[in-house]
Amino acid sequence: MTVRVRFAPSPTGFLHVGGVRTALYNWLFARHHGGVTVLRIEDTDTERETEGAIEQIQRSLDWLGLDFDESPRTGGPNGPYLQSERAETYQAAVDTLLEQGLAYRCYQTPEELEAARTAARHTDDPAAPTRLHRDLTSEQISRFEGEGRPAIIRFRTPLEGETVIEDLVRGRVAFEHRLLGDTVLMRGGGAPTYQLANPLDDMAMGITHVIRGEDLLPSTPRQKLLIEALGGTFPTTAHLSMILGPDKKRLSKRHGAASVEEFREQGYLPHALVNFLALLGWSWDGETEIMSIDELIERFSLERVNPAPAVFDHQKLAWMNGAYLRELGADTYAAALEEHLVDADSPLAGNPRLGELVPMVQEKLGAFGEFDALAGSLLIDREPDPVAWEKLKADENAPKVLDAAITMLGAIAQFSPDAIEGSLRSICDLLGLKPKNAFTPIRIAVTGSTVAPGLYESIAFLGRDEALARLQRARAAL
RNA sequence: GGCGCAUUCGUCUAGGGGCCUAGGACGCCGCCCUCUCACGGCGGUAGCACGGGUUCGAAUCCCGUAUGCGCUACCA
Secondary structure (H helix, E strand, C coil): CCCEEEECCCCCCCCEHHHHHHHHHHHHHHHHCCCEEEECECCCCCCCCCCCHHHHHHHHHHHHCCCCCEECCCECCCCCCEHHHCHHHHHHHHHHHHHCCCEEEECCCHHHHHHHHHHHCCCCCCCHHHHCCCCCCHHHHHHHHHCCCCCEEEECCCCCCEEEEEECCCEEEEEEHHHHCCCEEECCCCCECHHHHHHHHHHHCCCCEEEEEHHHHHHHHHHHHHHHHCCCCCCEEEEECCEECCCCCECCHHHCCCEHHHHHHCCCCHHHHHHHHHCCCECCCCCCCCCCHHHHHHHCCHHHECCCCEECCHHHHHHHHHHHHHHCCHHHHHHHHHHHHHHCCCCCCCCCCHHHHHHHHCCCCCCHHHHHHHHHHHHCCCCCCHHHHHHHHHCCCHHHHHHHHHHHHHHCCCCCHHHHHHHHHHHHHHHCCCHHHHHHHHHHHHHCCCCCCCHHHHHHHHCHHHHHHHHHHHHHHC
16 A cells, blocks of 8 residues: 655645644655655635635745645645535535434534533533534424524534544554544534544545644544544554744744744755754654755654654754755855845845855855855945944054055955965064954954954955955044 | 643753663853854763652653643634
């Protein structure tokens, strides 16, 4: 039997790191087993749907390199892949269940339900309120119908016994039927709920393994019961732990960047994000950290997924991204940097000399988003950093150092990094200053910052005219 | 409140009874390299939640407690 997995997000916003991790594990598992990946959009709740979310999710998955064999975009033999277009499937199943007495119409108003729920809150049968209309007499039914009350459809959950889930990550988990209550399958308006649409589609699409977040573990027995009532076989499940913020709360926007889109904007490499996320809850040998996509595919297994929640560590991601950035070839690096600048709508984009800066910045950047601050001033003459500028003005050595630099740099024959180094070092000897002290004012004068690429290379990059102009301007401002 | 899941350095993790005086990585600290920032090298810091069992022997198995998280929707 070929493995078939699905990633089934709701189009309620940007793709979150938690969602990405789920998508990734599904993808890795399927690719490892030569299986099929399905992308299904769960848009049954039109209220919460947000504009453009589907495109956004697809875009993020594309960027990460997670391709889906069957999806709303690619189509496939088990479509449609949008739940909003699968109404007949759900209706047919509900009709069958109703016919066989496995589901029933419930006429409770939301207010009645809520009141009953509050009352039953602390009793020994908290699920009782969901079963109030389970065995209505025909008189009661016609009275409710007569009142024009809309009916919702509830599943007739067994009152006794338990459902056992053999989860690939968590092992055996048992749920008492009595506490489950009668699950709502269809809303008053006839729209399917997640509890109906999700398992039904998994069955219809031949899903063999359901890999999803732990938040969905409690709904698993309901879904299993439903599928088995319909004569289907419930897929194997693997419930992944939650991803937490530093405060151990579920990761969200208030913890900073949490969506794929944000990491992309900050100049992270998709491969780095994928590698990092793969390691958030899974490990291969506990030692190896940097792995190619092919290695991840080859090594991934659900058996080695950690069931405990994991805190998302931005610092480690940044480190890993830097490690990936440093491994890039110069041309690839330049192209990726340019793409980032274009995406960011940066004034630095399209600069023909960008490539020359690569060797000067590659080992210094943790993400492309830092490029502008580090080396932007070499491409564009702009206002210096105020703090650095004050430091320059307060430096008592600055005037003589800048004067010397102007003289020396104006005199050297070859305006190369080596020649510039020799020239600047002779200033140190001349003035009896340590390189560290002599170079700081020059760096600020030339780059407008205390942090920049190598000084000799920076000056050489600017060229004699520009470098001298900046030095003279700084000198004049002292 | 009920149900469920989880619990190894600050963080991600290795560990599935003796190989553990608990390994790796990020972070942090120190030293080296050094024109700033980085990179790189070397060294260091720090952990089995607690309490009971089981066993010759427990980070590893069982029970309880605590804590955290999830679910408890006509959200997913």
